[in-house]
Amino acid sequence: MTAAVITGIGVAAPNGFGTENFWAATLRGESAIRPVRRFDVSGYPARLGGELDGFDPADHIPSRLLPQTDRMTQFALAASAWALADARVEPGAYEATETGVAMAGAFGGFEYGQRELENLWRSGPEHVSVYMSFAWFYAVNTGQTSIRHGMRGPAGVIVSDQAGGLDAVAQARRNIRKGSRLMLSGGFESSFCPYGWVARMSGGTLSTGDDPRTAYVPFDVGARGYVPGEGGAVLVVEDAAGARRRGAHIHGEIAGYAATFDAAARHGGARGLRRAVEGALADAQMTAADIGVVFADGSGTPDEDHAEAEAIAAVFGPGAVPVTVPKTMTGRMSSGGASADLACALLAMRDGLIPPTVNVRTVAAGAQIDLVTGGPRRWEPGAALVIARGRGGFNSAMVLRRGTASPDVSAEATSNDSDIRTGSGGE
Template sequence: MTTAVVTGLGVAAPNGLGHERFWSATLRGESGIGPVRRFDASRYPSRLAGEVPEFDPDEHLPKRLIPQTDRMTQLALAAADWALTDAGVQPGTYDTEQMGVSTAGASGGLEFGQRELDNLWGKGPQHVSVYMSFAWFYAVNSGQISIRHAMRGPAGVFVGDQAGGLDAVAQARRNIRKGLRLVMSGGADSSLCPYGWVSRMSGTQLSTRDDPNRAYLPFDVDAHGHVPGEGGAILVVEDADSARSRGARAYGEIAGYGASFDAAPRHGGQPGLRRAAEVALADAGLEPADIGVVFADGSGSTEQDGVEAATITSVFGAGAVPVTVPKTMTGRMNSGGAPVDLACALLALRDGVIPPTINVRTVDPAYEIDLVTGTPRRWKPKAALVLARGTGGFNSAMVLRAAG
């Protein structure tokens, strides 16, 4: 069966632009979480976010694209450029029909949409941008990446909040197995505007603390919800033989994937995260003992953290595998969160080090997990499991291992 490998990484995160800057900051435990700066959040109960700093689209994109695109698309386009450069892919490397795009979206271009609605009600319809017709759409990142890089193979988008980021990469693997040579995949989101803020607040899971060091504490006895973030990662997924033939370096293989859905408890539904993890392991042909680290979803909600911890201990045993939540440094980035975790896992495989979960002081002993806190931990790279959960009951799991 055709093997899909990741040959390029592009990361735009609150604690670093570009995968190497992001990775260095992550290993140092540097957080990008702080008070919201892009709009006045003082009137809201939640006032912290992980904002991508110093990102000037003029430095990364053609000027003609900037008025057409929302910030989330600008971040995705920049990350796609960085990923292709990292992979050494040039125009003409592959036929345009042999390349596709599969990304995840959750919020869409809410910041662009809010601005244009303000124009509509404040100035009149003649002041609404014609680009509103697509800039707000959660599928626009796939379209813009496809157009910018002449990728005329299959394109699509997955909407599953955090879980959607893994679903999109799984679809990239499917399309590689169907004959494509290269697929751009991952996700990026940004909704740090009043419209997006109240949408996130409706989920009742946002932390209301103002101390960035105590606001987002997954698996801690003092957990109090999560902090939202913006950004994400775009990955170059290639057919392994094609990548090898052009002399490309592979960070790792997409070895296994599983997904499930939590039916509503009122209908007798049970959490399905364990099923997703077990399917991903079976798909990879691996046993639990073959996994050397779990990158957890890390909800920050006591109830959801309990479900995830129970999943990890039921699959691996109590304290049997290191667990980490590096998104404590970025906030939860919707569809961009899991792709960033994939980038972390691939870099952990490359460098033999597990990034830490910062700020967590006391792991709830009831969870019985070995959470990597404080500083990075050395490990002998084996396979890594990435877990992701999305609002509404979505669960996804993905296994990565070193490329053969």
């Protein structure tokens, strides 16, 4: 089967708007977690977030789209344009039907929905925007992006919370293998409004700490939950042979992927994260020794952190591979978080630097992992593993490697790349 490679990156994150701004801030260890300012959070137990400041959508998208789009969609449109520019895709390089979009979504356009519900309550139904019919929908980023860039091939949305950022890119790879030439893929979120905030709080894992330095510290003895962030990343995924023919710069190859689902406790409670990691390695035809860095999910809750550290240690050996959680600088961006981790992994390969996990001071007892803290760590770039998990039991793992492999991938290497998550009894 045809290899799928990444030729373009576009990032819109709280600590950096634009890929290089984001990466420079990440290497400096600059955290964007602070008291939320987009709405009054004084009456809520959770008051910190990773907000993307200074974003004026009028600078990045046509004015006619402004009343049609939620903030998350405006991020997606801006970053998609940057990713295509990074990929240097010339007009007409591919037929419109050979290109498509596979995005992840979770919360949808909460801010747009909140505003229109307020209009309904305050002024009546005639004051609700006609665009409300789609601007709130978690699939709208896929639709608006495909329209904006004239992509008329496969289009879809993956809904699996934080894991969706990997699952969508895996779907893009499937479409490349089925004959598409280029796919835009990733995820974006923005739910910094009362409507979105209480939806996040309902999960019970939001950090209520008021100190940005200690509120979100995965794998730390003081872990107390997570801080939400907004933003995400989009990647240009191409057929490797086509990318080479047009002389594209290749950031890396999607070498392996697998996904599992945790069983509900009353059905045995079996965790599937280790199987997802092992499945991604098998799909890539690699061993644990081939992986040079793990970008961990880092939920920030003690039980989930322990389970992830246990899975990493079981696969790689205690402390045998560097582990990092750069989202400690942005907060967890739901469907945008894992796609931003993929961008970090590709940039880490490019520059030979592993970004740090900020604010973690003392790794919890029993977490036998080599967590990169303090500052960036130099490495000899090789393959990277990105892990993502979503609320409800979603587990995903993806392996990236440098350069390009042969476009002919054996059928055995694709056995784990399935649309169906394995598990039993999960609800």
